[in-house]
Amino acid sequence: MTTVSAAAAAAAKLNLYLHVLGKRPDGYHELDSLVVFATAHDLITVTEAPGFSLAIDGPFGSTLVAEGTGRNLVSRAAHALADALGRDPHVAIRLTKNLPVASGIGGGSADAAATLKALAELWGVAQDDARLVELAPTLGADVPVCLFGRTAYFGGAGEQVVAGPTLPPAALLLVNPGVHMPTKDVFAARTGAWSTAGRLERDPVDVADFAQLLRARGNDLGAAAESLSPAITEVLAALDATPGCLLARMSGSGATCIGLYADVAAAASAAALINRVRPTWWVKATALLPEVPAAEVVADA
């Protein structure tokens, strides 16, 4: 029998700067952020089936299995798309969870966006169909930028996405100390003045120039996250101390922090150093990914 499947990479989303501009009456915050994607990713595979199912595996799968699959953003995205297209959500989905959960790198949002793209491919709908774009912000603030899937600035509460600058090749070292940081708790702990928007005034000429431009910006959720988890301060210090680290910064609401390096060899050496001292931390050397690949049909067996 022929089985048709489609797969999509749910690439890690990284906020290279994140400014909080104010708070809206609905409680959400107005943001300004430069988002890039990395080669590190979760994987979504969707297969034609007689009914709906979601199976979760991978190194960080067990937390999500314990929460139950019904509330998973992947299930929510699949049912919402089926509703929007007026069809049954008859599909078997596999989520391979390689990225830490509640960690500021958009795992759930990236998974939701990848689910929309993989199902669009399976169900014969364009991956940039307007119905996917309309659904995205209803699933989570980070889903629109993850659906966009290219270097971007986002504004509003995440729903205003525009193409970002052209960036030089660069490597990113992702380090998470194993602390779950629920996004809403970090926003609630944020104090201090509101920032202004910080879009780069020009495209960086090389990675050192890029780091310098980023140093003039920041992550406005950093102090709040560090107050909730001092381990983040240790991660930033550990990254900063590695040879070749051009910038160390927390992503999103944490706790994952990013080290910026000129190339993957430098990031991999830094990863080995950190891993030796802190074997329990999640450490992943990755490259900057200018464009997340489209979902593709993968199986015909």
Ligand SMILES: C[C@@](CO)(OP(=O)(O)O)[C@H](O)COP(=O)(O)OP(=O)(O)OC[C@H]1O[C@@H](n2ccc(N)nc2=O)[C@H](O)[C@@H]1O
């Ligand atoms: C902070 C960011 C930066 O990219 O990333 P993460 O740290 O989650 O990766 C995002 O804005 C998060 O996006 P996402 O994780 O999809 O957020 P949601 O599920 O929609 O919101 C979770 C909670 O965060 C708060 N929230 C989120 C977005 C926003 N602009 N203002 C907020 O105040 C709200 O309390 C909301 O209930």
Ligand SMILES: Nc1ncnc2c1ncn2[C@@H]1O[C@H](COP(=O)(O)OP(=O)(O)O)[C@@H](O)[C@H]1O
């Ligand atoms: N596919 C998924 N991947 C990760 N988290 C998910 C997923 N689906 C639902 N969730 C829920 O989202 C929570 C993380 O959300 P949030 O704090 O916004 O994290 P992040 O900072 O990683 O975006 C998890 O604790 C989990 O309960």
